[in-house]
Amino acid sequence: MDYRERLKAVREDRDLTQCEVGKVINKSQQGYNHIEMGRAELRSTIGKRRQxxxxxxxxxxxxKREMSSTRTPWRKN
Known part of the structure; x- marks a missing residue:
């Protein structure tokens, strides 16, 4: 398994979108897609770990906020 397959597997296991992962590595959704598909290389961004x-x-x-807002709140009658 090369790193592209591993990236995709981890992303899907954590239920993240390509857009969300792209933001983490400072790429657009399309840029991240190109990395997963093998049209572009992933470059190191070690200095941006904290970010x-x-x-x-x-x-x-x-x-978490989205999940909690979709639940019906408890009401007093």
């Missing part, structure tokens, strides 16, 4: 972590946290928090 990626905070972006991933914000994506997770946003998803």
């Amino acid at each position: 990626r972590r905070s972006l991933l946290r914000s994506i997770k928090q946003k998803r």
Whole structure:
């Protein structure tokens, strides 16, 4: 399994979109798609590790908020 297949497998396992992963690595959805499909190479962004972590946290928090807002709130009668 090469790194492109691994990237796609991990992304799908974590239920992330190409757009979300693209934001983490500072690429557009199309740019990330080109990496997964083998039309472009993934370049190192080691200096941006902290930025990626905070972006991933914000994506997770946003998803949690979306999930909690879709539930019916408890009401008093």
